[in-house]
Amino acid sequence: MNKKIFKSYLVPGVTAIVLVVVPAVLFKLNILSMYVAGILNLCAIYAMMALSVNIICGITGQLSLGQAGFMAIGAYSTILLNQMAHIPLPLAVIIAALITAVFGFLIGFPTLKLEGDYLAIVTLGFGEIIRVVLTNIKNITGGPNGKSFNTLLTFYEIPKYVILTSVLVIIIIFIQNFIRSSYGRAILAVRDDEVAANANGISVFRYKMIGFVIASFIAGLGGAFYVWHIGFIKPEQASFAKSIDYLIFVVLGGMGSVTGSVLAAYVLTMLQEGLRFLKDFRLLIYPVILIFVMIFRPQGLLGTNEFKFTKIPEYKERIKSFVKKFSKKDKTEKTEAEK
Structure with missing residues (x-):
């Protein structure tokens, strides 16, 4: 029992504390620059948005394009x-x-009775309605020019890093525990087979609504922290293109994988910043990566699995076997070509 508690709680807890504290100390000692801190803060915000999309698309089994x-x-x-x-x-x-x-509840109440492409189109339309409304109520939102947000914490990257990363860890823990609860298992049952879930007394619409409202809440947190981090917001943040960006994180990380979505959000955001010297050509990276993922691993990086720190030795062995497998293929192809 003690070993089980150690693996389930202590190791992830210590890892989470290390991920929050160690980089903060490195920033304080100027070993890592404030630019890196700003990028990691943006990664944490995008990871929240990826989790929001994953709750709807990967866990609830619906397709939303309006996050x-x-x-x-x-x-x-x-x-x-x-x-x-x-x-x-x-x-x-x-x-x-x-x-x-609350907006998620109001939007989800009439739309979650739809399925598949119909739900995607309705949520897409909702996002565009929000963008148009925000553009036209200039007295409140600043119109198409956007609205600035001045707060002291906007200019201090280290406290932001600690807060944003801590909130992200709390959200991950909440989602993981929610999935293991009776509500989470009911939502997974609805995702896998709505007819069978309904036949077993599970209210399909109710659990879809629960997932949709939780996803909306997390997206609201992501938006609040985004404007807090950037200090500025424009109606374009509600555009269809932004929703697709968040969906890409989920598709790349794996539908239904919480840690996969977070990993993909961090990797793609840092990759986009690292290739900024390519200017607009760096935007071609997303479709190229997606093409390769869809060809070689259509289920995403982690599929529906979760990354576990207690299984790092097992992951190393899998990577070694994967490399050996392809190296053997290369050797056989070379010998056949020589023959």
Whole structure:
């Protein structure tokens, strides 16, 4: 029992603390630059958005193309609550996420009765409606020019890193425990087979709604932290292209894999920054990566599995066997070519 507790809680907990504390210390000692801290903060925000999409697409089994709209609602709500209503920033972030969850409920109530492409089209339309509305109410949102958000923490990357990474860890823990709960198992049953789930007394619409509202809440948090990090927001953040970016994280990491989505969000965001010298050509990387993933690993990097630190030796052995397998293929192809 003690060994099980050690593997299940202590190792991931210590790892999470190390991931938060060690980089913060390196930033404080100027070993890592503030530019790197800013990129990691952006990675954490995009990881939240990837988790939001994954809850709907990977865990609930629905296709939503409007998560960027929920992100924009959370961002603008944070600005209005903090600057106009003078609510303290931490409380404003939580209220903004709750407001976004309410919008998720209002949108999900009529739309979640649809399935597949129909649901995707409706959520896509919702995101575009949000973008158009935010563009036209200039007195509140600043119109197409956007709205700035001034707070002291916007200029301090180290406290932001600690807060954002800690919140991301809490969200991951919440989702993992939620999936293992009776509600999570019911949602997974709905994802796998709606007819069978309904026949066993599971309310399909109810559990779809639960997943949709939780995803909206997390997207609202992502939007609140985005405007807090960047200090500026435009209606374009609710565009269809942004929703596709978040969906790419999930497809690459693996539908239904929480750690896979987070890993993909970090890798792709840092890759995009690292290739900034290519200018607009770096945007070609996403489709190229997706093409290779769809050809060689259509289930994503982790599929529906989760990365576990207790299984790192096992992962090393798998990588070694994978490399050996391809090296043997290369040798056989060379010998056949020589013959």
